[in-house]
Amino acid sequence: MSNPSTARDTQVLLEEKEKASEKRLDEILSTYRGEREELIPILQQVQQALGYLPEAVMKRIAKFLRLPESTVFGVVTFYAQFRLAPSGRNIIRVCRGTACHVRGSAQILAEIEKQLGITAGETTPDLEYSLETIACFGSCALAPVVVTNDKVHGRMTATKVGKILNKEPQ
């Protein structure tokens, strides 16, 4: 059922997706003991599997660890890594650290925003690209740095932006 033709088909598709997420969550939780110190590793593993942290999932994690939901939500919103909404298939991360800034990363970011039509923190409507800024990747000698999915591009210039965007999806 790759092309849902009715509202009912879409509903069924969504339910199937939810069930798959539930199953994946069960699998992950079964490997943990249920202790407080496991909260962040669990959130990281679940986000890795599902792409983000849906509300229902956060509630289940809270229950598993016997924590108030607000505590889990508080942790999720504190750390920049966690996403509350799905991200694009390709994640473009522009480094905005000191060395990259001094070597022109602001212009690189502006160029990427122009080419993708979104600003940092947003996802393209077709869910193909998400754009984020990162404080520092630790490749400062290769500044300015852009990371597309897992590939690190050093010594970036505005002219190279088109090339790295066209190379995705991988």
Add this chain to the structure above:
Amino acid sequence: MKFEEIKNQAMQQWKAMQQSENIRILIGMGTCGRAAGAEDILEVLNQELGQNSIRADILPVGCIGLCYAEPLIEVMKPGMPSVFYGNLTPEIVPEIVKDYLVDGNPRPELALGIRGEGELAGIPNLFDLPVLKPQVRISLRNCGNIDPENIDHYIANGGYEGLAKALIMKPQQVIDETKKSGLRGRGGAGFPTGLKWQFCHDAPGDIKYVICNADEGDPGAFMDRALLEGDPHAVMEGILIGAYAIGASEGYIYIRAEYPLAIQRLRIAIKQMEEYGLIGDDIMGSGFGFHIKIKEGAGAFVCGEETALLASIEGGRGMPRSRPPFPAQSGLWGKPTNINNVETWSNVSAILAKGADWYAGYGTEKSKGTKNFSLAGKVVRTGLIEVPMGISLREIVYDIGGGIPDGKSLKAVQTGGPSGGFIPESLIDLPVDYESLAQAGSIMGSGGMVVVDEDTCMVDITKFFLTFTQSESCGKCIPCRWGTKQMLDILVDITEGRGRPGDIELLQELAEAVKDDSLCGLGQTAPNPVLTSIRYFREEYEKHIFERRCSAMQCQALVSYYILPERCQGCMICARNCPVQAIEGGKRMVHVIAQDKCIGCGTCLDVCPPKFNAVVKISGAKPLDIPEKPVPVAAES
């Protein structure tokens, strides 16, 4: 297998490798090498070797610190000094394979340098070159020389000797040796390491923890990443020694999630240690047992602060707490805990292996040993360096770093990341040690060192740092939560032409309040860029506020583009390229930029043909002879 047997076997294998009849090629495969394209180079290299039927052993190694020359390889032909080639491209690699490996011509003009005994086509010894000569690689001793995923390489080069020695000493003796070395914490605060261990050792309690702080959140710092990727065992050995000295049987490595390769290498290293009985119960048959877990950060700069780090490991928001009690008395889950930085741990393993006196032979009276720096920014040879404490900034920037590119002049060196300050050019002969940097208003910090030149606006870069610290402030205490926001707002106003008389004094007052009253190191040091930039570059602030001028021409709101009527020849190239159609003019008419439409992108300046050079970028008063509307180009040439 006992450690002695493991060591002998490892040394034999290493020796066999050194004396191999095969050609060996070492290739830098740290994150920076990969960012520069090392993976493509490896592919081309394999292809060329195959095509020329050359048998070669290829060894991936960590960072040798010459990031400006990545991707780089070291080619070892049996019986000859090895040759380093850098700035490789897929085009140059086939040439090197054919010319050197097949025809015996090392192509000296392409070589960076040689290593080892002997002479080769007049190529200089890499370690005699200005970039490496002043360096003393202690924590980075193995990076670039060994395969970081092979524990036998580490062991063959003196690895785990320090641990072996420590385990037959009493814990107090290990602490004394560390004290004698003069080692101070390399994470930034510079607290004497031996003394810190003593506090934790003396604290009552049976359960104690040691932690490795691998959060390295400072933008501009990548020393710890390179160390963990290039030689994880140097760090692990240090942690074991510290745990033994303190009496801790459990530990954590808190590492930022943005370092996936380092995390992977650590996991491999720990597994290998388990196989050799170097971690777990009964290490090296000594009766000492130690287990470690890896905890990944989740993107919060404040978690590099030790008490926020503890909160994060415990599964909470990374918010610091007030001290006392200090972690040494009450840390992780209230137990005595000792936290040290990655670089500190890798120095510990060297110190126990070679002795405190040896280590104290380097550095100055109060700052012993060596320090890693990530040299970045406007400098020719960016890279990872390790230098003895006391070396001057001049030597670092000009000898090692090769000076400022494009003939520009040095303006300042920023040390200590967003917690640090700017050292102006006038203080370039300052020795790099804890006390001197603090006196100048900066800090040693974790080792980030960013060089800025005349094109950097000090107000803009201060705003840049405050943007970072303000967004990373955890929000717990008012001085930091509000203070950073207010300082940032004032800086934004100044850079956008809304600065007011009294702003500099207000910034200073706020900065001092935030520094004195914040709960943790983030807030206490966030004002440092403000305080040092006002101290050394006050006139830049004054120009922004009183003249609405940015002399470095970085602050977009204070910069305008004009077309000079005496140079414009009406070629229309700028008007065609302007993204917002802000340029009016026809053929052979002097073009005019509509200032109200101009977005300051600089495209017109980029595209105006060099022979005309008619576009100027200025900050300050408008040139007098700019016409309001296009006029015919003047008749004379």
